[in-house]
Amino acid sequence: MKELFRERDSTIVGYYQSVLESEGIPTFIRNQNAVTMMGTEIPIPEFFPALCVVNDDDYDSAVAVIKERRNAENDAASAEEWTCENCNEANPGNFDICWSCETSQKPAE
Numbered sequence: 001m002k003e004l005f006r007e008r009d010s011t012i013v014g015y016y017q018s019v020l021e022s023e024g025i026p027t028f029i030r031n032q033n034a035v036t037m038m039g040t041e042i043p044i045p046e047f048f049p050a051l052c053v054v055n056d057d058d059y060d061s062a063v064a065v066i067k068e069r070r071n072a073e074n075d076a077a078s079a080e081e082w083t084c085e086n087c088n089e090a091n092p093g094n095f096d097i098c099w100s101c102e103t104s105q106k107p108a109e
């Protein structure tokens, strides 16, 4: 068993666990209940939930999956808002088509 990362927010750890499980990589969360068991938040990294791979052989592919996912999210978050040419509604940068009229976003020039 190898630890991939730990994160104070257990929803993030749980999210990446489901991402890896969907890739067929068995995972395991250490300290999943440590924070709630204590009743208060403990700002000590030792007690943060840690996502681990069950099989050490999966470690490299798990790291690759997490990196890829994080990059995709960074791209989405940094993508600029665009305005639909058809109906003039503003759309988030990670939307390919207008939420309002479903016109495709034109490639940026």
Ligand SMILES: [Zn+2]
Pocket (backbone or CB within 6 Å): 084, 085, 086, 087, 088, 089, 098, 099, 100, 101, 102, 103
């Ligand atoms: Zn539109």
